[in-house]
Amino acid sequence: MESNSEWKEYATGLxxxxxxxxxxxxxxxxxxxQVMGISETPQNISNxxxxxxxxxxxxxxxxxxxDCKELRL
Structure with missing residues:
Protein backbone atom coordinates (compact mmCIF):
# COMPACT_ATOMS: atom_id res chain seq x y z
CA MET A 1 0.00 0.00 0.00
CA GLU A 2 1.30 3.44 -0.90
CA SER A 3 1.78 6.09 1.77
CA ASN A 4 0.30 9.58 1.68
CA SER A 5 3.73 11.05 0.97
CA GLU A 6 4.03 8.83 -2.12
CA TRP A 7 0.62 10.05 -3.33
CA LYS A 8 1.69 13.67 -2.76
CA GLU A 9 4.85 13.09 -4.80
CA TYR A 10 2.79 11.45 -7.53
CA ALA A 11 0.34 14.38 -7.71
CA THR A 12 3.19 16.89 -7.73
CA GLY A 13 5.01 15.03 -10.48
CA LEU A 14 1.85 14.73 -12.55
CA GLN A 34 -6.30 34.99 -14.47
CA VAL A 35 -8.03 34.85 -17.87
CA MET A 36 -10.38 32.27 -16.34
CA GLY A 37 -11.04 34.65 -13.43
CA ILE A 38 -8.86 32.73 -10.97
CA SER A 39 -6.33 34.83 -9.08
CA GLU A 40 -3.20 32.87 -8.16
CA THR A 41 0.37 34.14 -8.01
CA PRO A 42 3.16 32.04 -9.52
CA GLN A 43 4.58 31.61 -6.00
CA ASN A 44 1.24 30.42 -4.64
CA ILE A 45 0.91 27.93 -7.51
CA SER A 46 4.43 26.69 -6.83
CA ASN A 47 3.71 26.28 -3.12
CA ASP A 67 -5.67 22.29 -22.25
CA CYS A 68 -4.91 18.80 -21.00
CA LYS A 69 -7.33 16.36 -22.59
CA GLU A 70 -5.87 13.19 -21.07
CA LEU A 71 -3.42 12.17 -18.37
CA ARG A 72 -0.81 9.45 -18.45
CA LEU A 73 -1.09 7.72 -15.12
Missing part, protein backbone atom coordinates in the same frame (compact mmCIF):
# COMPACT_ATOMS: atom_id res chain seq x y z
CA UNK A 15 1.17 18.47 -12.54
CA UNK A 16 4.83 19.43 -13.05
CA UNK A 17 5.08 17.04 -15.99
CA UNK A 18 2.00 18.47 -17.68
CA UNK A 19 3.27 22.05 -17.23
CA UNK A 20 6.66 21.04 -18.68
CA UNK A 21 5.00 19.26 -21.62
CA UNK A 22 3.30 22.50 -22.56
CA UNK A 23 6.64 24.31 -22.14
CA UNK A 24 5.08 26.86 -19.77
CA UNK A 25 6.33 28.67 -16.71
CA UNK A 26 4.33 29.23 -13.56
CA UNK A 27 4.01 32.86 -14.62
CA UNK A 28 2.29 31.64 -17.81
CA UNK A 29 0.03 29.36 -15.78
CA UNK A 30 -0.91 32.23 -13.43
CA UNK A 31 -1.73 34.42 -16.44
CA UNK A 32 -3.91 31.72 -17.98
CA UNK A 33 -5.72 31.22 -14.66
CA UNK A 48 0.52 24.31 -3.75
CA UNK A 49 2.15 22.05 -6.33
CA UNK A 50 5.25 21.40 -4.25
CA UNK A 51 3.21 20.54 -1.16
CA UNK A 52 1.24 18.03 -3.20
CA UNK A 53 -1.84 18.57 -1.05
CA UNK A 54 -3.87 20.66 -3.46
CA UNK A 55 -7.54 19.89 -3.94
CA UNK A 56 -9.26 18.43 -6.94
CA UNK A 57 -10.63 21.83 -7.96
CA UNK A 58 -7.14 23.35 -8.16
CA UNK A 59 -5.89 20.35 -10.11
CA UNK A 60 -8.76 20.59 -12.59
CA UNK A 61 -8.19 24.34 -13.00
CA UNK A 62 -4.53 23.76 -13.79
CA UNK A 63 -5.31 20.95 -16.22
CA UNK A 64 -7.94 23.13 -17.90
CA UNK A 65 -5.54 26.04 -18.50
CA UNK A 66 -2.99 23.54 -19.83
Missing amino acids: IKTEIARKNLTLVNVAQKL KINRGTFGAIFMLQILKVL
Whole structure:
Protein backbone atom coordinates (compact mmCIF):
# COMPACT_ATOMS: atom_id res chain seq x y z
CA MET A 1 0.00 0.00 0.00
CA GLU A 2 1.30 3.44 -0.90
CA SER A 3 1.78 6.09 1.77
CA ASN A 4 0.30 9.58 1.68
CA SER A 5 3.73 11.05 0.97
CA GLU A 6 4.03 8.83 -2.12
CA TRP A 7 0.62 10.05 -3.33
CA LYS A 8 1.69 13.67 -2.76
CA GLU A 9 4.85 13.09 -4.80
CA TYR A 10 2.79 11.45 -7.53
CA ALA A 11 0.34 14.38 -7.71
CA THR A 12 3.19 16.89 -7.73
CA GLY A 13 5.01 15.03 -10.48
CA LEU A 14 1.85 14.73 -12.55
CA ILE A 15 1.17 18.47 -12.54
CA LYS A 16 4.83 19.43 -13.05
CA THR A 17 5.08 17.04 -15.99
CA GLU A 18 2.00 18.47 -17.68
CA ILE A 19 3.27 22.05 -17.23
CA ALA A 20 6.66 21.04 -18.68
CA ARG A 21 5.00 19.26 -21.62
CA LYS A 22 3.30 22.50 -22.56
CA ASN A 23 6.64 24.31 -22.14
CA LEU A 24 5.08 26.86 -19.77
CA THR A 25 6.33 28.67 -16.71
CA LEU A 26 4.33 29.23 -13.56
CA VAL A 27 4.01 32.86 -14.62
CA ASN A 28 2.29 31.64 -17.81
CA VAL A 29 0.03 29.36 -15.78
CA ALA A 30 -0.91 32.23 -13.43
CA GLN A 31 -1.73 34.42 -16.44
CA LYS A 32 -3.91 31.72 -17.98
CA LEU A 33 -5.72 31.22 -14.66
CA GLN A 34 -6.30 34.99 -14.47
CA VAL A 35 -8.03 34.85 -17.87
CA MET A 36 -10.38 32.27 -16.34
CA GLY A 37 -11.04 34.65 -13.43
CA ILE A 38 -8.86 32.73 -10.97
CA SER A 39 -6.33 34.83 -9.08
CA GLU A 40 -3.20 32.87 -8.16
CA THR A 41 0.37 34.14 -8.01
CA PRO A 42 3.16 32.04 -9.52
CA GLN A 43 4.58 31.61 -6.00
CA ASN A 44 1.24 30.42 -4.64
CA ILE A 45 0.91 27.93 -7.51
CA SER A 46 4.43 26.69 -6.83
CA ASN A 47 3.71 26.28 -3.12
CA LYS A 48 0.52 24.31 -3.75
CA ILE A 49 2.15 22.05 -6.33
CA ASN A 50 5.25 21.40 -4.25
CA ARG A 51 3.21 20.54 -1.16
CA GLY A 52 1.24 18.03 -3.20
CA THR A 53 -1.84 18.57 -1.05
CA PHE A 54 -3.87 20.66 -3.46
CA GLY A 55 -7.54 19.89 -3.94
CA ALA A 56 -9.26 18.43 -6.94
CA ILE A 57 -10.63 21.83 -7.96
CA PHE A 58 -7.14 23.35 -8.16
CA MET A 59 -5.89 20.35 -10.11
CA LEU A 60 -8.76 20.59 -12.59
CA GLN A 61 -8.19 24.34 -13.00
CA ILE A 62 -4.53 23.76 -13.79
CA LEU A 63 -5.31 20.95 -16.22
CA LYS A 64 -7.94 23.13 -17.90
CA VAL A 65 -5.54 26.04 -18.50
CA LEU A 66 -2.99 23.54 -19.83
CA ASP A 67 -5.67 22.29 -22.25
CA CYS A 68 -4.91 18.80 -21.00
CA LYS A 69 -7.33 16.36 -22.59
CA GLU A 70 -5.87 13.19 -21.07
CA LEU A 71 -3.42 12.17 -18.37
CA ARG A 72 -0.81 9.45 -18.45
CA LEU A 73 -1.09 7.72 -15.12
